[in-house]
Amino acid sequence: MKITAVKTYLMQVGSRPTTTSASQGGAAQDGAGRDSAGLGADADFRGSRNWLFVKIFTDEGITGVGECSGWPRVIETAVKDYASILVGEEAGDIDRLWHRLYVASMGHGILGTVGGGALTGIEMALWDIKGKALGQPVWNLLGGRFRDRIRVYGHAKTPERARDLMARGYTGVKVGFTGAVDIDCVAAVREAVGPDVDVMVDAHGPSWMTPQDAIIVGRAMEPLDLLFYEDPVAPESLDALARVRDAVDIPLAAGERVSTIWGIRPYIERDLVDVIQPDTGRAGGITQMRKMAAMAEGHFITMAPHSGSLGPVAEFAALHVMATIPNALMLERVEFDWPGRYEVVEPVLKVVDGHLPVPTAPGLGVDIVEEEVARYPSRRNVADMPPEDGWAYETGTVSENVYFQTRLKRRAKLRRTDG
Template identity: 35%
Template sequence: MRITGISTHVVGTPWRNLTYVQVHTDEGLTGVGETRMLGHTDALIGYLREAEANHILGSDPFAVEDLVRRMKYGDYGRAGEIVMSGIAVVETACWDIKGKALGVPVWQLLGGKVTDKVKAYANGWYTTERTPEAYHKAAQEVVARGYQALKIDPFGTGHFELDHEATLYSVSLIEAVRDAIGPGTELMLEMHGRFSPSTAVRLAHELAPFKPAWLEEPVPPENLKALEKVAGKVDIPLATGERIHDRVEFRELFESQAVDIIQPDVGHIGGVWETRKLAATAEAHYVLVAPHNVGGPVLTAASL
């Protein structure tokens, strides 16, 4: 079986564009991969057009490791967000083809089933009026749908600093959400990598009474020392990793022991197999894995 070409399809959503890639083969099987780019969709499509000619056409979709290595290293440039996302959509589609060709779920090809259920949290549910009353109502509706965990960024437009008034208002939002969902539902706090270490630490202490399950990206993701500083001063588990685009770049993060949960984005880190390798390394460092933005063909393809 050989790859005869790829086709791309961009779907618009309120937050971002979703890029779907179909990988076609000479045996009639087609696989689907998906990722979302924040402001770089055209760049991704351009890269895929060149990669199709340089690396993808004629490849064996079963030889995923070989295809990923050629796409990552064959251009003799350092792979970043665009390249690793392009690799991810093609690689995921190849797993889809494998599952369809063999007539088995993709999870069987990755080592078999370990658990019957995978925990999920609700995100994006708070795109409503930014008031305690609106957040309280929205959180209740999410719990009523069956979710047992919610994630929220309550910090408005804060960047590096958050003044006293804005801090009090953010705390009031979280207080309303915790009241709505009760003590038994997990609540994750998202900071989007916007704050200085001192601000992140102060906010963590202000919000600790509401028992957050984790604090996500408290400082800019490119500053590991800043993350270590926060880790040494707060008791809330820290999560990060969605903006790391190569699994080898997690090495220093593991060695620092500054993070409790890593959040690789399957659509940006090179796909399913790269994520599986990273998860094995995380296990060896006693770090939990909560994949970021998992959805689309990885979970819903006909082969699953």
């Protein structure tokens, strides 16, 4: 079965520049459930992103679908460049083709997000083709299932939102921040959900905390019984992560910004984290994620894939991976970010009792609705600096455009309520 063509489908999700989200078929929502309808689009564009889907066509009429994340507008160009190598190749030789593409791009430097995202979408689509050709779900081609449903967690920044997730059956809640961590907010969410719900904190930047500030915040959160403390410091310095690891008595999680087994390797081999979080759209593909899981298993580290910016196709792929590995923790789910999420693919996954069912149809078990994707053409992919009145940066410093900052007002333990 030969590959005959590779096609990309790029779309804009959520609020867009020069428009309001109300004109796009509904109000966009962030992880805390805040509606962005009616806000100036350029100011609110940080709530928007792109999704990039890939389809691979074969001479037997079987097609496969995949998804790429990281920097979708740029990744689309990479996928089209890779297509010149793929056409005419045997679609079933998944790992060989992955390595051929990887080697072909090495002359341009380390892959990073763009290369990893391109390889991911292509490899995902090839697995979809193989599953359809053999009449088997992808998980059955990977060794079979440990489980037939995958536990998921949602996002909440308020007690009300956390209680809403609990009412929907969720038993895991993540409180995410960009910039300053609001410890009072985390405490309020923990109190709202009680001891039987797992609470996590994502502390990513920019602006990123310094290692010492990350330690101060982590120590202050130790009484809150967190499942993990995610991305406390910038990913460029693993030594900084090691400092936090040694000083804070909370499990650490990281890894969403790296691709391939070589990118995740130091996190595992140095035992820097308790949870690895490869992004299902840019980790390098389904095979790479399973290899990452195997490496982590040898160090008693679990996996909880990142999906904070992903579309619905990659979510299906994550379920196949999570079903087949022994050290699956849970899957991040952004369920209420944009109403169109449930219009651009079929079928639609639904959370039941805090879990998503593992698909049983041949291949990945999902396809895109091309006419719906076409309704939302991509206009922009990068978000500039946040509003000056936000909490991502120290007051009055947004225009400085710095990557990391020391947190001030430590006497209030970095809480927003310090005035």
